[in-house]
Every structure is written in structure tokens, then in C-alpha cells.
Amino acid sequence: MQRKLAGWKGCFKLNFDGAARQGLAVGGSVIKTHNGSLVATYMRNLNGHSSNQAEAMDLAWVVHFTLSMGIRAMDIEGDSKLIIDAVTTQDKLNKLIEGIARDIIRLILGLDSFCIMHIYKEGNGVVNVLATLGLMDSSLKC
Template sequence: MGALVAAYAGNLNGHSSNQAKAVALAWGIRIALAMGVKNMDIKGDSMLIIDAVKGRNKLNWTIEGTIKDTLRLISGIDSFRAMHIYREGNRVTDAMATIGLNLLGLRCWRSHNSLPDHVKFLLQEEKSKISTND
């Protein structure tokens, strides 16, 4: 619906792109579960990660442990959908990943007003696309 539930970023220096995306997915699911969210639609721009979560491909050994942990987390969720989107449709996530490069740990934002201005703008842009597609 376009409303912010939570946004998070963290430094995953030393991880490959797919390793970082697998870890970020696990973080997001943990944060959502801690907030009591039991219905999740996940969108990601890594087909490898989306397919791994859906059980459609053999797991790459570099992400196998993280994906198995993620699958255990998902088993406790009432409704879970994972969808692939192209990078152009993932601009908010990309902006948060860039913020994470400058952090020492994990940071979570729980309100729209607390987000950095450029992320608020991108989020509002995404929300307007959702509204016009209804």
C-alpha cells in the first residue's frame, strides 16, 4: 500500500552482492517478525535470491546458510510471497543500501519523517505509482 512499516540499513562490507542481499532479506524478515508482521510480500532484484527462497534452484554455497535460516523464519509466517523486480523498481532499497555503506551496525527507521530526505522522496514516488495503479 506504500506505507512505511520499517526501513533498515547496515554495512555488509566484504560480502558479495548476492551474499549481502541474502543477509538483508533475513534481517528484514527478522525485523518484520519482531514487529508482529505475519503477512509479507518480498520484492527483490536478485533472481538468484528470489528463486532460492522459492526453492527453485540449487543453493550457492556462499548463501546456503543464510537462505536456510531465512526459510526457517518464513516457516513461521502466515503468508509469504517473494517476487522478482528489476533494479529500476527497487530504488528505495538501493538508496538504503548506499546509506548502509557508511554505517557501523544495523540501523532501523520506523517513521517516514525520520528517513533521510532523498529516501522520503523515493518512497513518496513509489507510493504515488501504487495509487495510480489501483
């Protein structure tokens, strides 16, 4: 499930991540322009969820947020293969995130063009730091 982008220029890049530990879950995202300029960064507390659920919830929220900003073309990158697979291979949805994955699919299909891909944790460093910071201090907001 990918609509290929016509080109990088005019497209935005979204990185997302989630983390969970001891009943606390956090989602974090970064949105950049095609030339790497920061548009928005975001971190929120998602108490009581697993890291996979936090990551899926974060992706759903941030895609909704970007659509509300008028962003219509986006490369989406995340380091959770489970979440990427749940969204791109709709027939193999993980039961814990099935409803959230269906929401993400519906939201992503509202974009004019997109590409969603798995990247390794090393390529997702900024949002990983956001999620980790949120676990260390749940009062932090971004």
C-alpha cells in the same frame, strides 16, 4: 514456495537490497503497509561480504525483524534473482549463501501468508538508494 495471500489488505510489503564494493557490504530494506505507509526503513553495514551475501543476510535479518514486530502476512520483493531463486527453489542453493538461504526459508515459513518475488532494479529504487548511500559513507545508520 509461496503461500498466496488472501488479499492485499492487512498485508505488508518488504523490499530488500544489498550492495558491495572494495570490502564493504551494505544491506537495506523498507517495510510498508498495504496502503503504502512507511513502517520501517533500515540500512546496516555488513563488512567483508559479497553483494549476494549482503542481500541474503539483509533479507534474513529483516524477516526476523518483521516477525518480532508481529507482522504475519507479507509480500517480499528483491532484485537479486539469485537470492529469490535460492529461497524459492530450495534444491538449487548457491554454495556461498546456502546456510543463509536455509535460515530465510525457515523464517519465511513462520509467516501466515507470504509471496516472494523477483522484481527489476527499477522497481526496487528506494532500497537500492539505501544500499548505495551505505557504500558511500559506512558511518551512515538508518
